[in-house]
Amino acid sequence: MTELNQIDLRELAAGNKRAWDRFVAASTPLINAVVRRTLATYRLSEDDVMDAAQDVYVRLCANDFRLLKTYDPARAGISTWLAVVARSSAVDHARRRRQAMTPIDDVPETALAVEDRHVEKIKVPDGLLTERQTLILRYLYDEERDVAEIASLLKIDAQTVRSTHHKALLRLREHFRQESN
């Protein structure tokens, strides 16, 4: 079977049927895995998984393959990019399904508004912690992930995660000790 990185992207974006078929065959294991993992928390049916996967491919070829044409191999590998696209698509699908399954009268009006992506702000002065330090603390304490998982995600070794964690806590403690003085 053709690997994803062997697909001729120019032929694919030009709408070549054979290239598309090879691309689909090579990508369905990845799309399937990402969609299933994403939808696992929503407890949707097998039909929803199939529909969500189809949504991903529709997005890729819609409007003369517009989304596919935005892919830049110099920025990221195609597998990683496809996985990100598939996850976004699956989340959108799940949200639409959740809204469709809930009777409209049971949904508060505020929930029908356009969904904003909000973040949690912490009481730490800007610049006290680096973005990476904040991220590691988030994963350790908010997500309760272990050091090995975080190291794998950030492509650093476990000792670097521990060291970053330790330095971040030292900074926080020093800052609030000074504040309380």
Place this chain on the structure above:
Amino acid sequence: MRTDRTSQTDRELWQSLTTGQDVASTAVSDLDFAAWLEGRLSETESARIEAAVAGDPDMRRGALELAEILGKPLPAAPARMAVRAQALVGFKVERQASQPGVVAGLLQMVGALAAPRAVMATLSVLVAVSGFMVGGGLGESYAHEKYVTKVASLATSGDNSNELTAFFSTDGL
């Protein structure tokens, strides 16, 4: 009031800092997020993505899930998933048939306009010929015209009966 934070555990310290106040997150493109997942970004670019990920619980979960999936061998997908997806794109010949080029499109348009007229013209001829045949054709028409003329001329003369008899007998009417 002084709070002795040194007795707090690391977790308590961190959790005490979360205010729950929301601000809108920075948008991160799929391509940038993918590049960050692969560790391809510069320190500055990574910092921007990490700030966004740190502030968004969904992005944090997504990052870990994707990293886990991408690092493992994948099971096969159901066969019909590929079949459905492959059906989204047809062969070029089929697409061209449904979406003709400029010249072909113009010819199609002319043909589309001409076709009803050609059909109507053909039908008109058929109706005319059919009616003609039903009416007796050219021989009938000529005889009828001659009769009318003859009757008209006899009507103007004095002695009609013998000439009319002779006329009808010769024409076999």
